[in-house]
Amino acid sequence: MDQLSPDNAGHGGYRRLLALPVPRRLALASIPADFADWLDYAAIIALLVFAWGEGPFVLALFALALTLPYIVVGPLLAVVVDRTPLRRILVLSNLGRGLTTLALIFAPNTALVLLIVFARACIDSAFTPARQAAIQASTPPELLGSANGLHQAINQTSKIAGPALGGLLLAFIPAQAVFGINALLSLLGAMICLGMILPPKPKTSQHAGLLAEAAAGISEFRRSRRLLAALIFSAFAYFSFFLYDALIALLAQEFGLDATAFGISIAASGGGGLLGAFWAGKLAGSHPMQTMIAAAAFSGSVTVFIATGALIGIAVPALPFYLVLALMGGATAFMLVPYRTIVQSETPPDRIARVFATGEAVITAVMLSAPFIGSFIASTWGTAMAFLCGGVMLVTLGLVGAMMRIITPSLPPANLPKPPARDKTATR
DSSP, X not given: OOOSOSSOOTTTHHHHHHTSHHHHHHHHHHHHHHHXXXXXXXXXXXXXXXXTOOOXXXXXXXXXXXXXXXXXXXXXXXXXXXXXXXXXXXXXXXXXXXXXXXXXXXXXXXXXXXXXXXXXXXXXXXXHHHHHHHHHHHSOGGGHXXXXXHHHHHHHXXXXXXXXXXXXXXXXXXXXXXXXHHHHHHHHHHHHHHTOOOOOOOOOOXXXXXXXXXXXXXXXXXXXXXXXXXXXXXXXHHHHHHXXXXXXXXXXXXTTOOHHHHHHHHHHHHHHHHHHHHHXXXXXXXXXXXXXXXXXXXXXXXXXXHHHHHHTTOOOOHHHHHHHHHHHHHHHHHHHHHHHHHHHHHSXXXXXXXXXXXXXXXXXXXXXXXXXXXXXXXXXXXXXXXXXXXHHHHHHHHHHHHHHHHHSOOOOOOOOOOOOOOOGGGGO
């Protein structure tokens, strides 16, 4: 049975969630925190490329500095997150991100900028699992889907509006001023988290070495079949997505669309992801695996459809292209929200950060190779072929997942320890 709670929170789940003081404050704190991740994205690139004349190699290093900490540092810092009161982690990580962002103002060269970006991503690799742990600790089980949908919507909005607003600010102020504004956003997030009262963590007796405790995140995936299935499914899905994600501009060009149309298509994809997050939040709480399976099959079918059109030479007009990108963006949210809901429902509270960080590290590591493989396919057999390969993989993943659900329709629920009694003051 895929249902996480006997109470389906699909209808009115967001209203019920935001009526609770702690989840409401956590969502409010996520707004400046997530915008801080993206507001200075355009400013950093503008500084590197237009001010200092850097090229593709430095931009590749910039992308690596943004992602590598989640693979090599995040699982270790998650041990500290599991040992430490969550409010302290949320406050300190926001302050740390603010200080590192402020340091960008004084960075004199490319090497130092990349080092600061790497350090900030390391701090963020602690903030993200801490937020997931806080969602688990403060949210009723039947509202976990709504909580993850809401936070994904906030994150998706910041990805759309953050770089756009940062780029707009660059027309009026220098990049260093954008960094200063972004640092203030992190400070605001820390101040909001400071007033958050979360339930106490369950006491744990073991304090093995850092590596040994980090391995507890891996052991949870061996213990829970549902958790392992969700991780494997997500890793393959994101690999399939990123086979063609970086090639959208080339596909638009093949359809005769210009740079303006490409920009609108990216906005359409972001808008689809935003709407998808809200809808996924309504479904993920009751049927997470079914939601992921259906999303893979649907997204793959749409991708195969547009790839086939490109292969046989059909010129897709702008509006249908925008719609396809919106559907593909929405499908991504239908993967992420149910996965996080499963992690929170299947993991004991004393190791939720480690499990989340381990899963993120696996998914990110698998995902990193996809753009290079997709680029090879596109350069050898054409851009449309990379989309076709990714789409076929998603459809196959959906079919295999559906068949596994038929063969083994009910995965046994995890035997989790009961959460500690909620402190009534936590909701005041």
